Amino acid sequence: xxxxxxxxxxxxxxxxxxxxxxxxxxxxxxxxxxxxxxxxxxxxxxxxxxxxxxxxxxxxxxxxxxxxxxxxxxxxxxxxxxxxxxxxxxxxxxxxxxxxxxxxxxxxxxxxxxxxxxxxxxxxxxxxxxxxxxxxxxxxxxxxxxxxxxxxxxxxxxxxxxxxxxxxxxxxxxxxxxxxxxxxxxxxxxxxxxxxxxxxxxxxxxxxxxxxxxxxxxxxxxxxxxxxxxxxxxxxxxxxxxxxxxxxxxxxx
Amino acid sequence: xxxxxxxxxxxxxxxxxxxxxxxxxxxxxxxxxxxxxxxxxxxxxxxxxxxxxxxxxxxxxxxxxxxxxxxxxxxxxxxxxxxxxxxxxxxxxxxxxxxxxxxxxxxxxxxxxxxxxxxxxxxxxxxxxxxxxxxxxxxxxxxxxxxxxxxxxxxxxxxxxxxxxxxxxxxxxxxxxxxxxxxxxxxxxxxxxxxxxxxxxxxxxxxxxxxxxxxxxxxxxxxxxxxxxxxxxxxxxxxxxxxxxxxxxxxxx
DNA sequence: ACCTGAACACCGTTCAAGT
DNA sequence: ACCTGAACACCGTTCAAGT
Numbered sequence: 001x002x003x004x005x006x007x008x009x010x011x012x013x014x015x016x017x018x019x020x021x022x023x024x025x026x027x028x029x030x031x032x033x034x035x036x037x038x039x040x041x042x043x044x045x046x047x048x049x050x051x052x053x054x055x056x057x058x059x060x061x062x063x064x065x066x067x068x069x070x071x072x073x074x075x076x077x078x079x080x081x082x083x084x085x086x087x088x089x090x091x092x093x094x095x096x097x098x099x100x101x102x103x104x105x106x107x108x109x110x111x112x113x114x115x116x117x118x119x120x121x122x123x124x125x126x127x128x129x130x131x132x133x134x135x136x137x138x139x140x141x142x143x144x145x146x147x148x149x150x151x152x153x154x155x156x157x158x159x160x161x162x163x164x165x166x167x168x169x170x171x172x173x174x175x176x177x178x179x180x181x182x183x184x185x186x187x188x189x190x191x192x193x194x195x196x197x198x199x200x201x202x203x204x205x206x207x208x209x210x211x212x213x214x215x216x217x218x219x220x221x222x223x224x225x226x227x228x229x230x231x232x233x234x235x236x237x238x239x240x241x242x243x244x245x246x247x248x249x250x251x252x253x
Numbered sequence: 254x255x256x257x258x259x260x261x262x263x264x265x266x267x268x269x270x271x272x273x274x275x276x277x278x279x280x281x282x283x284x285x286x287x288x289x290x291x292x293x294x295x296x297x298x299x300x301x302x303x304x305x306x307x308x309x310x311x312x313x314x315x316x317x318x319x320x321x322x323x324x325x326x327x328x329x330x331x332x333x334x335x336x337x338x339x340x341x342x343x344x345x346x347x348x349x350x351x352x353x354x355x356x357x358x359x360x361x362x363x364x365x366x367x368x369x370x371x372x373x374x375x376x377x378x379x380x381x382x383x384x385x386x387x388x389x390x391x392x393x394x395x396x397x398x399x400x401x402x403x404x405x406x407x408x409x410x411x412x413x414x415x416x417x418x419x420x421x422x423x424x425x426x427x428x429x430x431x432x433x434x435x436x437x438x439x440x441x442x443x444x445x446x447x448x449x450x451x452x453x454x455x456x457x458x459x460x461x462x463x464x465x466x467x468x469x470x471x472x473x474x475x476x477x478x479x480x481x482x483x484x485x486x487x488x489x490x491x492x493x494x495x496x497x498x499x500x501x502x503x504x505x506x
Numbered sequence: 507a508c509c510t511g512a513a514c515a516c517c518g519t520t521c522a523a524g525t
Numbered sequence: 526a527c528c529t530g531a532a533c534a535c536c537g538t539t540c541a542a543g544t
Binding site: 018019020022023024025027028031140142143145148149151152155156159165166167168169170171172173174176177178179180181182184185188189191192193194195197198199200201202203205206207209210214215216217218220221224225228232233236237239240241242243244245246247248 | 281284396401420422425426427434442444470473477498499
């Protein structure tokens with residue numbers, strides 16, 4: 001898995017020679033390799049592979065996202081993909097950043113708070129739109145070009161709010177943590193069985209089986225926990241976060 | 254994968270008849286099945302399986318966490334595990350809640366803010382301690398007994414701060430989103446290649462290759478983004494969140 | 507440089523047979 | 526009720542051979 005792959009023509013093939021997909025050097029290496037390409041007419045490309053992978057993901061879900069399924073959708077052999085991606089992990093890292101590329105970055109003209117609200121909502125939207133596993137994790141590493149563009153926009157907005165550069169960066173990381181966690185948890189909370197049963201069905205019965213002291217407050221508010229609308233929960237999370245940032249602004253902002 | 258599994262003695266075997274692992278009904282079903290068990294001397298049990306899985310996870314990492322590896326560690330055949338767990342997904346859901354069971358829940362006596370700080374730090378600690386994939390996702394579903402105990406403790410603390418019950422619940426969800434996102438992202442940020450290279454190595458060179466306008470702010474603060482210590486970032490994220498909650502408290506609190 | 511069929515070394519899961 | 530060896534239907538990845 002981590003051995004070096006040498007081509008018949010003596011060149012190290014496409015990518016990932018011991019480099020972790022998503023890491024800074026890995027992204028550098030990828031841009032190098034992309035430049036050295038000689039695409040054939042109607043041949044494969046990383047973009048076509050990502051596109052097909054997104055199709056598979058959207059139609060058949062995450063479990064169906066296999067190298068073989070992507071190849072079949074492209075009408076080629078699965079072995080062919082390995083000239084453009086070094087592993088399935090690379091494909092997933094590429095998808096992660098590609099998804100971040102859908103984020104619309106634009107200043108609202110209505111101040112930093114509005115700008116950040118748009119950035120947070122956009123990030124949530126694209127994650128929910130294209131559900132990868134572990135959205136908060138290595139797929140959002142932070143070194144892909146689209147992710148860095150997003151980070152830069154957030155730092156700029158917090159900067160304009162009056163935060164120091166260092167605090168703007170820390171605050172940006174906090175923002176990303178919150179949105180990534182919110183989107184991923186929403187997905188699991190709204191999950192259902194294959195038969196269509198919501199994940200929370202039977203919640204009251206479940207509470208009855210647990211030690212009463214462990215869930216005393218939940219017994220009184222179970223329904224709120226169970227059926228809080230995802231959009232309202234996110235709006236509330238975002239409000240807490242933005243209020244917290246506001247309270248830390250230097251006087252005069 | 255989702256077909257019903259009937260035992261030779263006519264009973265539906267161990268678990269998951271179309272129920273999503275981690276859902277409320279699935280947890281109910283599991284407690285039913287555990288009660289119907291007749292353990293043999295030196296035989297298997299769900300607890301022993303989880304323990305072995307945690308050993309594998311800690312020693313050899315996530316990729317090594319296969320049903321077969323767990324069985325080998327227990328000195329049995331992999332087929333034997335399927336009497337206690339219905340699938341690998343079930344095993345992972347069980348591990349997720351088991352990990353949450355390590356959280357120490359105790360009131361500090363120093364007010365709601367100190368209580369919440371402890372809860373957040375504890376949740377982060379156990380996630381980082383036992384790195385499952387997708388910590389923010391289905392493994393933290395929210396319906397396992399240990400997770401519910403944790404949720405209840407947080408709701409209670411926010412309640413004592415003066416929030417309404419409904420707002421206490423929303424705020425608890427926001428808290429979990431933040432911690433889950435923070436822990437998962439920290440894991441990816443501190444990742445390294447097999448060769449030991451940090452994920453961020455080569456960051457400046459990477460910035461040089463991107464459109465200057467896309468990363469203007471990062472060029473000036475790249476080092477902060479790159480090497481912000483994880484503990485400091487978390488402390489900052491937590492402070493923003495707690496300040497935000499404070500600012501939303503009704504007057505008099 | 508790119509593409510491919512065939513093969514390798516795995517997986518999760520099932521099943522019939524045993525205690 | 527529990528356990529097991531053997532098998533099934535996959536998977537990611539590699540390799541030699543072709544253009």
